[in-house]
Amino acid sequence: MKITTEDIRVAFHAREILKGVSIESENKELVGIIGPNGSGKSTLLKCIYRILKPDAGSVYLDGEELHSMSVKDSARKMAVVAQHNYYNFDFTVREVVLMGRAPHKKTLERDNARDYQIVEESLKTVQMEQFAERTFSTLSGGEQQRVILARALAQQTPALILDEPTNHLDITHQIMLMELVKKLNVTVISAIHDLNIAAAYCDKIYVLKEGNLEGYGTPQEVLTPELIRRIYRVESEIVYDSHGKMHILFL
Numbered sequence: 731m732k733i734t735t736e737d738i739r740v741a742f743h744a745r746e747i748l749k750g751v752s753i754e755s756e757n758k759e760l761v762g763i764i765g766p767n768g769s770g771k772s773t774l775l776k777c778i779y780r781i782l783k784p785d786a787g788s789v790y791l792d793g794e795e796l797h798s799m800s801v802k803d804s805a806r807k808m809a810v811v812a813q814h815n816y817y818n819f820d821f822t823v824r825e826v827v828l829m830g831r832a833p834h835k836k837t838l839e840r841d842n843a844r845d846y847q848i849v850e851e852s853l854k855t856v857q858m859e860q861f862a863e864r865t866f867s868t869l870s871g872g873e874q875q876r877v878i879l880a881r882a883l884a885q886q887t888p889a890l891i892l893d894e895p896t897n898h899l900d901i902t903h904q905i906m907l908m909e910l911v912k913k914l915n916v917t918v919i920s921a922i923h924d925l926n927i928a929a930a931y932c933d934k935i936y937v938l939k940e941g942n943l944e945g946y947g948t949p950q951e952v953l954t955p956e957l958i959r960r961i962y963r964v965e966s967e968i969v970y971d972s973h974g975k976m977h978i979l980f981l
């Protein structure tokens with residue numbers, strides 16, 4: 731599925747947070763949004779996953795304007811792993827993941843064997859199947875993050891929106907998550923802080939600073955020492971290992 735934003739503008743209390751942001755992901759592309767703290771990454775993603783209506787501009791899913799669709803229709807097209815405090819969920823892990831099936835159900839339709847099978851598979855994929863009966867709020871931050879990813883997988887959508895998905899995860903699970911997301915073969919738009927993760931996994935990167943797009947292209951095109959200096963005020967060096975993989979060293 732193709733996701734497009736066109737000239738998105740958002741202001742809070744007369745302060746402009748997004749100043750006309752247009753991005754595009756082709757079908758099955760993994761698109762990274764990078765930028766310093768407060769640059770507007772989450773705000774842009776919130777406009778895409780419909781928790782925030784922009785003051786101006788539009789979001790299109792395969793050419794269809796987001797707000798012209800029902801919430802259920804857009805939830806069948808896109809699942810979200812956002813940065814929230816999840817701790818208040820007083821549900822079991824299995825129940826949380828089952829919520830991912832809701833957009834596929836009619837009003838009052840009961841969960842069936844297939845829904846439970848999808849939930850078990852999703853939990854296995856994120857290696858959380860042994861936690862199915864646990865109360866969600868008793869999990870660690872990283873475990874919660876993986877359960878929320880399982881919920882998004884259970885939603886079986888052609889697009890995923892991720893807001894710093896590797897936040898809370900140890901290095902094993904960071905790599906697991908990015909490898910998994912890459913293999914899903916769906917469209918992904920993800921805010922990413924770690925530039926080496928962005929370099930390793932993104933097909934395309936957009937750079938946000940103070941609500942403006944400051945760069946766009948493949949990781950090789952975008953992640954140059956000049957851009958990193960301009961955006962983050964940090965000196966860096968780009969090296970390629972024996973596998974041809976790009977690494978950013980911060981000096």
Ligand SMILES: Nc1ncnc2c1ncn2[C@@H]1O[C@H](COP(=O)(O)OP(=O)(O)OP(=O)(O)O)[C@@H](O)[C@H]1O
Nearest residue numbers: 742743747765766767768769770771772773774921
């Ligand atoms: N509801 C709101 N009311 C007022 N200001 C807000 C609101 N939501 C976000 N902001 C401000 O908008 C700016 C952009 O926030 P946003 O969360 O989009 O940044 P970000 O790039 O995702 O940052 P981070 O890397 O720290 O997660 C910040 O200065 C934030 O304080």
